[in-house]
Amino acid sequence: MNETSPRKQAETAILRAENLEVDFDGFKAILGLDFQLQYGELRFLIGPNGAGKTTLLDVICGKAKPSKGKMLFKGHIDIARHQEHQIAQLGIGRKFQAPSIFMTLSVLENMLLSLKQNRGLLSSLITKTTSEQRDKLVHYLSMIGLSNKSKEKAGSLSHGEKQWLEIGMLLIQEPELLLLDEPAAGMTDAETEKTGELLHKINNNQTVIVVEHDMEFVRQFAKTVTVMHEGSILREGTMQDIQQDDKVAEVYLGRRGERHAGD
Numbered sequence: 001m002n003e004t005s006p007r008k009q010a011e012t013a014i015l016r017a018e019n020l021e022v023d024f025d026g027f028k029a030i031l032g033l034d035f036q037l038q039y040g041e042l043r044f045l046i047g048p049n050g051a052g053k054t055t056l057l058d059v060i061c062g063k064a065k066p067s068k069g070k071m072l073f074k075g076h077i078d079i080a081r082h083q084e085h086q087i088a089q090l091g092i093g094r095k096f097q098a099p100s101i102f103m104t105l106s107v108l109e110n111m112l113l114s115l116k117q118n119r120g121l122l123s124s125l126i127t128k129t130t131s132e133q134r135d136k137l138v139h140y141l142s143m144i145g146l147s148n149k150s151k152e153k154a155g156s157l158s159h160g161e162k163q164w165l166e167i168g169m170l171l172i173q174e175p176e177l178l179l180l181d182e183p184a185a186g187m188t189d190a191e192t193e194k195t196g197e198l199l200h201k202i203n204n205n206q207t208v209i210v211v212e213h214d215m216e217f218v219r220q221f222a223k224t225v226t227v228m229h230e231g232s233i234l235r236e237g238t239m240q241d242i243q244q245d246d247k248v249a250e251v252y253l254g255r256r257g258e259r260h261a262g263d
């Protein structure tokens with residue numbers, strides 16, 4: 001019983017937002033939002049366009065600052081007091097939708113750059129890697145399914161492979177919390193399937209939040225789903241719970257036929 005009490009949950013939360021508000025020149029993109037994420041979760045964040053999903057991720061990674069309320073990481077770190085690069089160092093990794101990899105470098109070189117991120121480009125590529133670093137490279141290249149493409153130029157990879165490379169570049173920094181914005185967008189069915197499997201592999205060791213519009217993908221791979229609407233949390237639960245919820249159907253799933261509503 002104690003295990004699930006609100007107090008116990010707060011103690012084990014990797015992330016906790018309290019009465020969060022984000023104000024863009026008078027427009028409240030986030031309003032009165034309370035949110036908790038436990039260590040080890042794989043949480044999908046869904047909601048209609050403009051619900052505030054991206055803004056919430058922006059607050060978590062330090063890109064947007066709350067005008068009210070708090071976002072606490074690991075119980076005691078007040079995210080708003082830190083800059084984006086500090087938050088990355090604290091253990092929060094964010095992948096944006098567009099890949100930001102170096103197209104003219106090989107897959108391995110991109111991974112190396114990310115591994116030795118506080119060094120310059122040339123220095124990263126010519127300094128020796130330790131055996132521990134080599135182990136990490138092998139491990140994460142295999143995890144993202146690009147071991148046999150390590151020498152290929154990133155620019156020659158398929159869209160899906162580029163996305164996995166970028167995820168690999170985040171993973172190699174071993175963040176405790178990973179934020180992914182539509183990781184399967186634009187992928188083929190086979191790539192989408194592999195991406196879902198990759199999320200589950202990542203979730204063996206890391207806490208993950210995924211913003212997603214593709215309902216089929218959510219249905220297939222989500223454990224817990226949070227529905228946002230008009231800047232706050234509307235519902236949380238399994239996809240089955242969410243699908244049976246009238247309010248969710250009204251604001252979101254009922255909007256069938258629209259671009260992202262899925263079926």
Ligand SMILES: Nc1ncnc2c1ncn2[C@@H]1O[C@H](COP(=O)(O)OP(=O)(O)OP(=O)(O)O)[C@@H](O)[C@H]1O
Pocket residue numbers: 024027028029047048049050051052053054055056
């Ligand atoms: N920098 C900004 N300045 C002003 N308004 C903004 C800014 N960023 C976002 N907004 C507004 O805040 C609201 C929430 O946007 P947000 O991008 O977080 O929603 P979303 O749920 O991610 O939507 P989508 O699914 O379309 O990406 C929207 O109405 C958006 O127009």
